[in-house]
Structure formats: structure tokens, C-alpha cells
Amino acid sequence: MDEFHFVRHGQTADNQRGVRCGGDRDVPLTDFGIAQARRAAERFAVSGAGCRLVVAGPLQRTRVTGALFAQALGVPLLEREWLRERKLGHWNGLPIDLTRPWFAAGDTPPGGESEERFATRVLDGIADLGGLLAERPLLVGSKGVGRILLHRLAGQPAMELGNGEVVGFTRNADPADGAGRWACTRQPVQDDTKPIDA
Numbered sequence: 001m002d003e004f005h006f007v008r009h010g011q012t013a014d015n016q017r018g019v020r021c022g023g024d025r026d027v028p029l030t031d032f033g034i035a036q037a038r039r040a041a042e043r044f045a046v047s048g049a050g051c052r053l054v055v056a057g058p059l060q061r062t063r064v065t066g067a068l069f070a071q072a073l074g075v076p077l078l079e080r081e082w083l084r085e086r087k088l089g090h091w092n093g094l095p096i097d098l099t100r101p102w103f104a105a106g107d108t109p110p111g112g113e114s115e116e117r118f119a120t121r122v123l124d125g126i127a128d129l130g131g132l133l134a135e136r137p138l139l140v141g142s143k144g145v146g147r148i149l150l151h152r153l154a155g156q157p158a159m160e161l162g163n164g165e166v167v168g169f170t171r172n173a174d175p176a177d178g179a180g181r182w183a184c185t186r187q188p189v190q191d192d193t194k195p196i197d198a
Contacts (some may be wrong), residue, residue, distance in 0.1 A: 001170060001171065001173055002133045002170070002171035002173075003133070003136050003168065003169065003170050003171070004129070004133060004136065004137050004138070004139060004168075004169050005044075005049060005051060005136075005137070005138045005139065005166055005167065005168045005169070005187065006138070006139045006140075006141065006145070006146055006149055006161075006166070006167050006169065007040065007044070007065065007069065007138060007139070007140050007164065007165065007166045007167075008141065008142065008143055008146050008161040008162065008163055008164065008165055009029065009033070009037065009061040009062045009064075009065040009140060009141070009142060009163065009164075010029045010030075010032075010033030010034060010035075010036040010037035010040075010061070010064075010065050010163050010164050011029065011030050011032050011033035011036055011163045011164075012027045012028065012029055012030060012033055012061050013027060013030055014027055014093070015033075015163055016030060016032075018095060018096050018097075019092075019093050019094060019095055019096065020088050020091050020092055020093065020094050020095075020096060020099055021085070021088070021092060021093075021142075022085050022086055022087050022088025022089070022091065022092050022109075022112060022113075022144075023057075023059065023084040023085035023086055023087045023088070023113075023142070023144075024087040024088065024089065024092065024112070025088070025092045025093075026059050026060055026061075027059075027060070027061060028060050028061060028064070029060075029061050029064055029065070033061070033163065033164075034064065034068070036163060036164040037064070037065040037068045037069070037164055038068050038072075039164070040069075040164040040165075040166065041065075041068045041069040041071070041072035041073070042072050043188075044069065044072070044073070044138070044166055044187065045072040045073050047187060047188070049136065049138075049168070049187070050136050051073055051075065051135070051136050051137065051138045052073075052075050052135040052136060052137075053075055053076055053078065053132060053135035053136075053137040053138070054066050054069050054070040054073065054075055054076070054077045054078070054137065054138045054140060055077075055078045055079075055080055055083065055132070055137050055138070055139050055140065056077060056078070056079055056080075056083065056139075056140035056141075057079070057080065057081075057083030057084050057085070057140060057141045057142065057145070058079055058080075058081055058083070058084055059084060059085065059142070061142070062083065062140045062141055062142065063079065065140050065164075066079075066140040069138055069140065073138075075135075080125060082121050082122060082124065082125030082128075083122075083125065083139060083140070083141045083145055084141075085141065085142035085143075085144050085145060086112070086113050086115075086118040086144040086145075087109075087111075087112045087113040087118075088109045088112045088113075089109040089110050089111025089112030089113075090109055090110040090111050090112070091109040091110075091112060103115075118144065118148065119148050119152055122145055122148040122149065123148065123152060123153065126149070126153065138166075143160070143161060146160075146161040146167070147160065149167075149169065149184075150167065150184060153169065153182045153184075154169060154181075154182045154183060154184040155181070156184055159184070159186075165186070165187075166186075166187040167184050167185065167186055167187060168184065168185050168187055169182050169183070169184050170182065170183050170184075170185075
């Protein structure tokens with residue numbers, strides 16, 4: 001059975017301020033974000049998920065979060081470009097509340113990446129995991145990557161992930177129930193502080 005987990009990186013200053021931060025903006029974790037990711041990693045390590053590989057996006061917020069999970073799990077860390085957050089161009093640094101209607105309308109940010117191109121990149125990356133799925137990998141990315149996985153891969157459009165939150169994905173192997181479809185479940189490893197929704 002194909003399985004993987006996904007974790008959203010720890011808090012950044014842009015998350016704390018409630019502004020957009022795309023894959024063309026490489027910001028670090030806050031001190032709180034580092035501690036948040038470390039606690040999530042420690043909880044995930046004792047969860048029994050059986051993860052033998054961590055795969056992180058190339059931005060420092062995902063690389064550092066990935067390194068903390070790999071260290072807690074005692075497993076290798078790989079980096080993959082397809083896990084980079086959506087490029088938001090001129091929407092970077094704008095308040096989330098201002099840009100939310102533009103996202104809902106499917107608009108493309110000036111100087112940024114379209115939703116369809118972004119979704120194709122992420123879903124192609126999942127398809128290309130191939131034999132790595134045998135390692136039950138943990139993928140580390142940003143909110144937008146998690147959104148594509150939840151909404152398009154698993155058909156859960158109402159779900160969003162907070163910083164440091166983990167979700168598991170399992171591919172349905174029963175043709176009668178829709179072989180090839182993915183189910184997702186939230187993992188009980190979320191930080192015990194309220195997640196920042198940014």
C-alpha cells in the first residue's frame with residue numbers, strides 16, 4: 001500500500017504577520033518556528049508512522065523543518081525542487097485577507113505562477129516518487145503545496161494545515177472503492193499552541 005506523510009514548515013515572520021510568502025521569497029523560520037518544528041518532529045518520531053525518508057522543498061523554511069524531522073527520525077533527507085511553494089510574484093508581502101478572493105477566483109499573480117501550473121508541478125512530483133513510496137516518506141513543504149495535496153490529490157477542499165501540522169496520505173488499492181485515489185488523515189502531532197493560519 002502506497003503511503004506518505006506531509007508536514008507544513010514551522011512558523012516564519014511572514015506567517016506571524018499574516019502576509020503572503022511564495023516560493024520566490026526565501027524567508028527563515030522564527031525561533032518559535034524552529035521550536036515548533038522540533039516539537040512536531042519529536043511527536044512524529046514516536047507516532048509509529050514507519051517513515052524512513054524525509055523529502056523537503058528547497059527553501060530554507062522547508063529545508064530546516066525537514067532537517068529537524070530527519071534528525072528526530074534518524075533517516076536521510078532529500079531535497080526536491082517540485083516541493084517549492086507557488087511563486088506569488090507581486091502578491092508576496094500582501095495581507096492574506098486581501099488576496100484570498102484572488103486565490104478563490106483562480107487569478108494568477110503578476111510575475112507569479114498560475115494555479116494550474118503549480119498544481120501540475122506538485123502532482124507530477126507525487127507521481128514521480130515511484131519507489132520512494134516504499135520508504136513511507138515524509139514530505140516537507142509550504143501551505144500551498146499542502147493545499148494541492150489535500151484538495152486535488154485527496155479531495156478535501158475544506159482542509160488547511162497550520163504550521164508544523166502533519167497529515168498522512170494512503171492510496172486506495174481496492175478497485176471497487178476507486179483504486180488510485182488517496183485518502184488523508186490528520187496526525188495527532190500538531191503543536192499544542194494555536195497554529196498560525198498564514
